[in-house]
Amino acid sequence: MKIELKHLTKRFPNRSKNQPDVIAVNDFNLEIPSGKLIGLLGPSGCGKSTALNLLCGLLKPTEGQILFGEDDVTKLPAEKRGVGFVFQSYALYPHLTVQQNITFPLENLKGKDKLTREQMQKRAYEAAKLVQIEGLMDRKPSELSGGQQQRVAIARALVKMPRVLLLDEPLSNLDARLRLQTREEIRRIQKETKITTVFVTHDQEEAMSISDLIVVMKDGVIQQIGKPQEVYDRPLNLFVAKFLGTPPINVFSGRICAGKLFIGEDAVLDIDGAEDQEVWVGVRPEGFVLKEQSGPLHCTLSGVEVMGRDISVVASHPAMQGTTVRSIISAENMVELEDETTVRFAVKPSKVHVFSKKTELRIPFEAK
Amino acid sequence: MEKNNLKGWLYLLPAIAFLGFFMVYPLIDVFIYSFEEGYNSASQTYYGVGLYNYSYVLRDPYFLQAVKNTLILVGITVPLSTGLALLISVGLSSIRTLRNAFQTIYFLPYVTNTLAVGLVFMILFKKTPYTDGLANLIIGWFGAEPIDFIDGPYWAKMFVLCFYTIWVVLPFKILILTSALASVNEIYYNAARVDGTPKHRIFTRITLPMISPTLFYLIVTGFIGAFKAYSDAVALFGTDLNAAEMNTIVGYVYDMLYGNSGGYPSYASAAAIILFMIVLTITCINLLVSKKHVHY
Numbered sequence: 218m219k220i221e222l223k224h225l226t227k228r229f230p231n232r233s234k235n236q237p238d239v240i241a242v243n244d245f246n247l248e249i250p251s252g253k254l255i256g257l258l259g260p261s262g263c264g265k266s267t268a269l270n271l272l273c274g275l276l277k278p279t280e281g282q283i284l285f286g287e288d289d290v291t292k293l294p295a296e297k298r299g300v301g302f303v304f305q306s307y308a309l310y311p312h313l314t315v316q317q318n319i320t321f322p323l324e325n326l327k328g329k330d331k332l333t334r335e336q337m338q339k340r341a342y343e344a345a346k347l348v349q350i351e352g353l354m355d356r357k358p359s360e361l362s363g364g365q366q367q368r369v370a371i372a373r374a375l376v377k378m379p380r381v382l383l384l385d386e387p388l389s390n391l392d393a394r395l396r397l398q399t400r401e402e403i404r405r406i407q408k409e410t411k412i413t414t415v416f417v418t419h420d421q422e423e424a425m426s427i428s429d430l431i432v433v434m435k436d437g438v439i440q441q442i443g444k445p446q447e448v449y450d451r452p453l454n455l456f457v458a459k460f461l462g463t464p465p466i467n468v469f470s471g472r473i474c475a476g477k478l479f480i481g482e483d484a485v486l487d488i489d490g491a492e493d494q495e496v497w498v499g500v501r502p503e504g505f506v507l508k509e510q511s512g513p514l515h516c517t518l519s520g521v522e523v524m525g526r527d528i529s530v531v532a533s534h535p536a537m538q539g540t541t542v543r544s545i546i547s548a549e550n551m552v553e554l555e556d557e558t559t560v561r562f563a564v565k566p567s568k569v570h571v572f573s574k575k576t577e578l579r580i581p582f583e584a585k
Numbered sequence: 586m587e588k589n590n591l592k593g594w595l596y597l598l599p600a601i602a603f604l605g606f607f608m609v610y611p612l613i614d615v616f617i618y619s620f621e622e623g624y625n626s627a628s629q630t631y632y633g634v635g636l637y638n639y640s641y642v643l644r645d646p647y648f649l650q651a652v653k654n655t656l657i658l659v660g661i662t663v664p665l666s667t668g669l670a671l672l673i674s675v676g677l678s679s680i681r682t683l684r685n686a687f688q689t690i691y692f693l694p695y696v697t698n699t700l701a702v703g704l705v706f707m708i709l710f711k712k713t714p715y716t717d718g719l720a721n722l723i724i725g726w727f728g729a730e731p732i733d734f735i736d737g738p739y740w741a742k743m744f745v746l747c748f749y750t751i752w753v754v755l756p757f758k759i760l761i762l763t764s765a766l767a768s769v770n771e772i773y774y775n776a777a778r779v780d781g782t783p784k785h786r787i788f789t790r791i792t793l794p795m796i797s798p799t800l801f802y803l804i805v806t807g808f809i810g811a812f813k814a815y816s817d818a819v820a821l822f823g824t825d826l827n828a829a830e831m832n833t834i835v836g837y838v839y840d841m842l843y844g845n846s847g848g849y850p851s852y853a854s855a856a857a858i859i860l861f862m863i864v865l866t867i868t869c870i871n872l873l874v875s876k877k878h879v880h881y
Contacts, residue, residue: 275775296781308776312794312880321790322780377780 220249225281241267243437256424259434301374309358316354344376384416455577468538471498481536487585504568505544512561618854638855651837659811670758695756703820710734765799
């Protein structure tokens with residue numbers, strides 16, 4: 218089912234009087250296509266959890282509309298929206314067994330939807346099987362590991378066959394390996410059930426890896442909506458460029474002058490289609506090419522980190538924002554750097570993003 | 586290991602000595618007295634050993650009256666006061682405005698003196714040649730005949746005793762339950778709401794189990810407290826409780842020791858041991874029931 222958010226705004230009154238309201242979600246316009254997995258991505262405090270709570274009805278929007286398919290659900294309370302919600306801390310009822318936790322939402326069904334005990338148990342078993350916990354039905358939540366609890370929470374959200382599944386930082390309480398495994402699980406379950414799913418995370422890698430679409434947020438405002446690769450390759454502004462990618466993008470102070478792109482005093486690219494101005498130049502770590510003699514970008518070498526498949530060359534440059542320039546060079550293109558103090562790079566035009574210093578918006582250009 | 590054990594016992598010694606001397610020893614002593622016929626505490630003498638004390642006490646109409654009174658008091662006040670306290674605390678935790686004001690009002694009886702409150706209750710309920718009292722004024726509006734609640738029929742006196750007891754124990758229970766309710770994590774309520782749970786089901790399936798340990802604690806201590814009731818009856822009906830038919834088991838024990846007809850420590854001990862057995866039995870039943878229904 219399609220979800221549409223129109224001019225959705227949520228303001229919280231400020232704790233100290235005479236201060237302006239806190240705008241957690243500011244004029245959201247978003248269309249979530251049916252059966253897709255959407256990642257809401259942003260740093261802590263950017264309003265992504267508020268947006269999710271607005272979607273499920275635990276919070277009421279100050280302004281705007283929420284449509285599920287053709288239905289306006291803006292005024293519906295949480296209990297009537299038919300959404301499944303997986304809480305960050307799972308919120309499993311500690312006094313109920315896994316089985317009872319999963320059947321809990323079914324016992325609330327009334328009228329013609331009412332189920333017999335057998336039907337409930339069958340549905341609970343199916344949901345449990347989907348998340349592969351059917352062997353743990355008689356345990357209490359305290360007897361489960363974090364990953365298992367997480368699966369129970371997903372099963373409980375899925376068992377009532379919700380129109381929409383919402384996940385609030387579902388992986389943040391898991392260790393690194395389990396996180397990797399569980400995010401694939403979530404992807405698989407979403408594909409199998411085809412439920413429109415929105416999930417919130419501050420981890421860009423997590424969002425990129427499993428989402429059909431990602432929505433990058435900052436201070437309650439949507440910065441960019443798009444397919445993960447698209448957003449990564451064509452960030453609309455400096456914030457999005459900085460937020461996506463590990464290691465993060467290297468940002469330099471630079472300028473465009475007479476068809477040349479300068480980083481500091483080094484002219485790194487010949488470009489077309491952009492006016493002369495002061496700019497921020499972002500270069501992805503994988504956008505550097507190591508050249509012994511001819512590279513236009515002169516950096517001072519501070520170290521080489523070997524990571525097996527890749528090698529990370531850490532250097533510094535006078536125009537650099539932040540402390541170090543980090544480049545990732547695949548091992549076969551590596552050049553001996555012993556006893557060198559300076560290192561020279563060329564840059565790949567497709568990995569270079571230029572942003573206006575005034576507006577921080579992307580400046581499109583063509584490399585010659 | 587051996588050394589650690591010794592150290593552990595050493596740390597426990599002050600508590601063990603204290604409890605042993607002031608609690609275990611008296612308990613055993615009372616148990617012994619209850620089998621010694623005609624024990625005299627001044628001369629430390631007795632006639633013989635046997636079950637006579639028990640058979641006397643169990644045949645004493647005053648004791649049977651006291652047992653009946655105590656059981657009625659326990660049976661009415663424990664469920665009612667716990668239920669009322671739960672109702673009030675749920676109400677308190679669901680309002681925002683004036684919550685603190687109401688909390689203070691409900692807690693006031695706790696800090697007032699029981700005897701003073703008993704006096705006030707007596708004034709409210711007593712019928713004298715000059716006035717029928719406030720309670721009678723109110724029931725008069727509904728067309729009922731005035732009743733003397735303090736010196737009148739048995740059920741009227743029992744009503745006042747129960748009313749008074751509930752009023753006195755309520756504040757503490759409300760205080761404990763409000764804090765138990767506040768400690769239930771909001772997230773469970775949110776989860777239940779998203780799952781479409783109606784309000785009454787949230788209460789029975791989530792709130793009650795979550796606060797069940799506290800509720801259980803209140804029920805157990807409530808039972809024990811009500812079985813040991815004495816001062817409340819004195820505050821309302823004076824010291825001659827046997828004449829007023831309002832004696833409790835603890836009151837009977839006291840009367841046997843120091844009352845007008847007192848001076849019988851053997852009978853008092855037997856009655857005390859009987860009370861002890863009743864409370865022990867009830868508490869054991871409570872514990873057994875709680876195993877099934879209390880979620881820790």
